[in-house]
Amino acid sequence: MAHEATMSPLAHADDHGGEHHHETPNVFGFWLYLMTDCVLFGSIFAAFAVLRNQYAGGPSGKELFDLTNVGIETAILLFSSITYGFASLNALAKNKTMVLVWLAVTFVLGASFVGLEVNEFTSMIAEGNGPDRSAFLSAFFTLVGTHGLHVTCGLIWMVVLMVQMMGPQDLSERMMNKLACLSLFWHFLDIVWICVFSFVYLAGVM
Amino acid sequence: MAQAHTAHDGSHGSYSAYLIGFVLAVILTVASFAAVMTHALSPGMALAALTVLAVVQIVVHLVFFLHLNTSSEQSWNLMCFIFAAASVIVIIGGTIFIMHDTAINMMSR
Numbered sequence: 001m002a003h004e005a006t007m008s009p010l011a012h013a014d015d016h017g018g019e020h021h022h023e024t025p026n027v028f029g030f031w032l033y034l035m036t037d038c039v040l041f042g043s044i045f046a047a048f049a050v051l052r053n054q055y056a057g058g059p060s061g062k063e064l065f066d067l068t069n070v071g072i073e074t075a076i077l078l079f080s081s082i083t084y085g086f087a088s089l090n091a092l093a094k095n096k097t098m099v100l101v102w103l104a105v106t107f108v109l110g111a112s113f114v115g116l117e118v119n120e121f122t123s124m125i126a127e128g129n130g131p132d133r134s135a136f137l138s139a140f141f142t143l144v145g146t147h148g149l150h151v152t153c154g155l156i157w158m159v160v161l162m163v164q165m166m167g168p169q170d171l172s173e174r175m176m177n178k179l180a181c182l183s184l185f186w187h188f189l190d191i192v193w194i195c196v197f198s199f200v201y202l203a204g205v206m
Numbered sequence: 207m208a209q210a211h212t213a214h215d216g217s218h219g220s221y222s223a224y225l226i227g228f229v230l231a232v233i234l235t236v237a238s239f240a241a242v243m244t245h246a247l248s249p250g251m252a253l254a255a256l257t258v259l260a261v262v263q264i265v266v267h268l269v270f271f272l273h274l275n276t277s278s279e280q281s282w283n284l285m286c287f288i289f290a291a292a293s294v295i296v297i298i299g300g301t302i303f304i305m306h307d308t309a310i311n312m313m314s315r
Contacts, residue, residue, distance in 0.1 A: 031283050035290035042294030046301035071239060078231055081271055085224040187271040191264050197235075198260040202242040206249045 030181040034188050037150075041192050044143045048200065054135035061136075061204025064129060066120070070201045073116050074193065077151075080109035081190045088183050096171055099179075103162050106186070110155045117148045140200065147196055150189050157182055219273055227270025234263040 052061075087102035121141070124130065131141035161178055169175045241247055241255040268274040274284060 028282065032286060035286050038290045039293050039297065042297045045294075046298045049298060049302050050305040067239065067243060074235055078228070078235065081231075081267075082224050082228045085219065085271060086221070089219070089221060089224070184272060187267060190271070191267050194235075194260050194263050194267070198238055198256045202238060202256055203253055206242060206252055 024177055026177045027180045027184070030184060034184055037188070041143075041146070041195075044139075044146055045195065045199070048139040048143045051135040051139040052204070056134035056136075058134040058137065059129055061140075061201070062206075064124060065201050065205050067201065067205060069116060069120060070197055073113055074197050076109050076113045076116070077190050077193050080106045080113070081187055083109060084183060084186045088179060091171055091176060091179050094171055096165065099171070100162055100165065103158055107155060107158050107162075110151055110158070110186075114148060114151055114155065117144065121145070143200060144196060147189065147192055150185075150192070154182065154186055154189060157185070219270065223270055227266055230266045230270070231263055234259050234266065238263075 083102050083106045087099050087106060090098040090102060121144075124137075129137060131138045161175070161182060164178075165171065165175060238256055238259045241252050241259070247255060268287075274280060274287065276284060
């Protein structure tokens with residue numbers, strides 16, 4: 001530690017170049033993409049905010065939403081956030097087996113979230129309350145569906161990384177960057193979900 | 207190992223940081239659900255409570271899960287986030303304001 005503290009920042013960076021995991025241009029670029037995604041979700045939330053009372057004689061959120069289901073979905077996504085965090089910490093400790101285990105746990109949680117959501121959507125559509133029923137439901141399916149689609153993409157990405165990690169890439173610097181990007185993506189989706197359960201579901205049943 | 211761990215603590219969190227974030231997130235989430243499900247608050251108050259709780263929880267997630275902080279290494283990330291957040295506030299706030307005004311003046315409600 002003392003040795004490290006006496007070194008100039010540049011020497012420090014050179015010394016640890018390979019393993020010291022500084023923010024790279026890739027991760028910053030991905031962060032910028034997430035910020036545009038933020039604006040995308042902002043626009044869909046704005047549309048939902050305008051159309052949330054346009055029921056066209058159809059059912060309102062109060063009649064449609066099952067808060068127990070939403071609570072379970074919220075818990076699952078929150079747990080998946082922390083399990084991905086454990087995967088990140090194990091990746092830093094170069095413990096590949098535990099990274100794969102925690103990623104698998106995260107994947108199962110993410111998949112059950114998507115499963116619950118698909119189940120909710122199909123039962124709503126089966127009852128004739130699909131996105132074509134009213135402007136409110138169009139906005140609802142667009143917003144929640146876009147989030148669900150993001151989660152699905154995150155799951156596919158997670159499987160790809162797990163397969164790559166078992167190959168020659170192992171936990172290389174490149175793989176660490178990929179894991180850092182997916183980490184940002186996954187935690188970002190949980191943030192979007194905070195807004196979904198607060199302003200779509202909870203505000204919708206009041 | 208100990209050295210590497212100290213070096214990473216700042217920008218990549220630790221088990222304790224994730225657990226603190228998780229506990230805070232659970233408390234805030236339960237508070238949100240309780241604010242609505244107990245019917246203790248009027249709809250207006252409940253919506254205000256939901257907004258405050260959501261904003262606090264977003265900050266908790268940003269700090270403990272996305273490791274966003276005010277260090278110089280992160281200044282560009284933070285600046286981009288602030289710009290994006292400002293854009294989103296303008297988009298949502300502006301849309302609600304304009305569409306509400308239109309609805310009032312067109313007597314569509």
